[in-house]
Amino acid sequence: MISSNSPTSNSPIYLDHAATTRCDPKVVDAMLPYFTEMFGNAGSRNHQFGWQAEDGIEIAREHAAKLIGAQAKEVIFTSGSTESNNLAIKGAAEIYARAAAGQTGRGHIITAAHEHKAVLDPIRRLMREGFDATFIQPPADGVITAEMVKAALRPDTILVSIMWANNELGTINEVPQIGRLCHEKEVIFHTDATQWVGKMPTNVEADQIDLLSWSGHKMYGPKGVGGLYVRRRKPRVRLEALQDGGGQERGMRSGTQNVSGIVGFGKACELCFNEMESEGKRLLAMRDRLETELKKRIEVTVVNGHPTKRLPNISNISFGFVEGESLMMGVREIACSSGSACTSASLEPSYVLKSLGIGDDLAHSSLRLSLGRWTTEAEIDSAIVMIETAVNHLRRLSPLYDLHKEGVDLSKIVWQAH
Amino acid sequence: MAYSNKVIEHYENPRNVGAFGTSKEVAARKDIGIGIVGAPECGDVMQLQIKVSEQGIIEDAKFKCFGCGSAIASSSLATEWIKGKTVDEALTIRNTQIVEELSLPPVKIHCSVLAEDSIRSAIEDWKKKSGASPASQSPMPVTQHA
Numbered sequence: 001m002i003s004s005n006s007p008t009s010n011s012p013i014y015l016d017h018a019a020t021t022r023c024d025p026k027v028v029d030a031m032l033p034y035f036t037e038m039f040g041n042a043g044s045r046n047h048q049f050g051w052q053a054e055d056g057i058e059i060a061r062e063h064a065a066k067l068i069g070a071q072a073k074e075v076i077f078t079s080g081s082t083e084s085n086n087l088a089i090k091g092a093a094e095i096y097a098r099a100a101a102g103q104t105g106r107g108h109i110i111t112a113a114h115e116h117k118a119v120l121d122p123i124r125r126l127m128r129e130g131f132d133a134t135f136i137q138p139p140a141d142g143v144i145t146a147e148m149v150k151a152a153l154r155p156d157t158i159l160v161s162i163m164w165a166n167n168e169l170g171t172i173n174e175v176p177q178i179g180r181l182c183h184e185k186e187v188i189f190h191t192d193a194t195q196w197v198g199k200m201p202t203n204v205e206a207d208q209i210d211l212l213s214w215s216g217h218k219m220y221g222p223k224g225v226g227g228l229y230v231r232r233r234k235p236r237v238r239l240e241a242l243q244d245g246g247g248q249e250r251g252m253r254s255g256t257q258n259v260s261g262i263v264g265f266g267k268a269c270e271l272c273f274n275e276m277e278s279e280g281k282r283l284l285a286m287r288d289r290l291e292t293e294l295k296k297r298i299e300v301t302v303v304n305g306h307p308t309k310r311l312p313n314i315s316n317i318s319f320g321f322v323e324g325e326s327l328m329m330g331v332r333e334i335a336c337s338s339g340s341a342c343t344s345a346s347l348e349p350s351y352v353l354k355s356l357g358i359g360d361d362l363a364h365s366s367l368r369l370s371l372g373r374w375t376t377e378a379e380i381d382s383a384i385v386m387i388e389t390a391v392n393h394l395r396r397l398s399p400l401y402d403l404h405k406e407g408v409d410l411s412k413i414v415w416q417a418h
Numbered sequence: 419m420a421y422s423n424k425v426i427e428h429y430e431n432p433r434n435v436g437a438f439g440t441s442k443e444v445a446a447r448k449d450i451g452i453g454i455v456g457a458p459e460c461g462d463v464m465q466l467q468i469k470v471s472e473q474g475i476i477e478d479a480k481f482k483c484f485g486c487g488s489a490i491a492s493s494s495l496a497t498e499w500i501k502g503k504t505v506d507e508a509l510t511i512r513n514t515q516i517v518e519e520l521s522l523p524p525v526k527i528h529c530s531v532l533a534e535d536s537i538r539s540a541i542e543d544w545k546k547k548s549g550a551s552p553a554s555q556s557p558m559p560v561t562q563h564a
Contacts, residue, residue, distance in 0.1 A: 361459060415463070
């Protein structure tokens with residue numbers, strides 16, 4: 001049994017829950033027997049080991065479906081959101097294509113410029129394979145509305161893929177309204193709900209979603225397992241499988257099921273269903289205090305994205321005149337992430353922040369702080385002080401801060417770019 | 419990626435931070451050379467100011483840096499190295515020496531290049547302002563980067 005209920009006290013403060021979460025010990029407890037005593041292949045239909053595995057999977061499917069307001073049959077298990085997105089987007093595009101493979105004009109897909117790479121890149125691949133796509137440019141608050149999608153619709157639009165909540169900003173798109181619009185226009189609607197599900201109430205019927213991706217490790221479940229909701233009626237959505245083989249998961253995802261992972265995923269869904277309402281309130285209060293305090297203590301501090309249409313656990317903040325990676329170095333006792341170029345291999349600042357029209361300098365100056373189940377008030381208090389101290393240290397070093405204090409408009413300077 | 423102890427040390431205790439006055443004041447002084455390289459959009463701006471004697475000796479140096487920890491450490495180290503050197507000696511400092519001293523990984527080499535550039539740029543500025551005779555010096559080497 002897992003005895004510890006909290007991370008070790010000397011580890012850094014973990015404020016990177018949008019990257020991944022700690023597996024809930026209850027999840028691990030639920031998984032463990034499926035590695036040893038109940039190790040069967042769910043496809044073995046003729047003995048106890050197989051039946052146990054199958055039962056474990058079907059209970060997990062019930063919990064997963066309940067969390068999103070779906071029927072169990074409508075949930076298929078995958079390796080996570082990247083796979084779910086690929087299967088949803090490529091699988092739907094193949095089925096609903098308006099022309100055969102090898103031809104052009106196969107259909108139009110709508111998405112947004114600040115989607116996750118696991119949505120953008122499958123769509124870019126489809127563009128090389130005869131499909132067209134529109135990448136909606138988000139407004140400064142980052143929220144994609146139904147009106148924006150409506151303006152991008154074409155007679156040949158076959159698929160709309162708009163994430164529910166953005167992974168860098170936490171901003172919430174108008175998903176129910178976009179779902180309604182898509183159903184009116186008879187266009188398939190996919191949403192990457194990786195950051196949303198488990199934190200916010202979800203009902204694929206009321207919200208009129210056809211395909212929904214989510215992942216275990218973002219909601220206190222194990223890595224390497226996720227779900228894809230595939231609507232079965234009104235309309236019955238069909239997908240072309242990406243992986244062929246034994247025909248598991250309604251033939252849409254062949255391969256022996258990851259039984260222990262799926263059991264853990266189901267347990268994580270069950271826990272989120274029970275806890276998300278009270279947890280959401282707790283996280284929102286802490287996040288608001290974090291933002292209010294930082295803005296009060298540190299001048300030229302900007303919270304990126306819509307002020308209220310945001311998840312309760314994600315805060316993306318730019319601290320002017322300091323660079324994000326050096327800021328993270330100054331707060332080594334906080335595990336978080338930054339939109340700074342230096343944190344990426346490409347040396348480009350976050351394309352998500354850039355797409356909102358946030359200047360490159362502020363994009364380089366951003367931290368993403370994301371809270372979770374074990375975040376405490378005391379940790380938030382410490383984080384506020386650590387960030388304030390680090391920003392002050394770096395501003396003392398910053399030539400840009402000097403210019404700002406001298407009243408120089410940084411945007412008017414011609415830099416000797418490198 | 420873990421930082422080397424030397425980078426952390428310079429980050430926490432940067433040497434020679436500051437400037438010799440407001441931007442207007444230093445611009446008017448003939449004994450001070452200013453090098454500002456990089457751009458906020460690129461995530462790095464280094465400002466190096468050198469105070470040079472009539473004999474061409476760098477008597478003092480101050481830096482400011484907007485950039486990652488490696489950029490801060492590179493510019494802090496550069497000020498340490500050039501203080502007390504003649505401008506000609508300072509011009510022999512190469513970014514590779516900074517890389518070696520701070521154990522910078524390949525992805526951070528551009529930080530050391532910026533530091534080298536800031537030294538050249540400050541000395542060039544001082545030469546222009548002071549009208550120092552370039553007789554003893556070879557032509558300004560040109561560095562190019564992607």
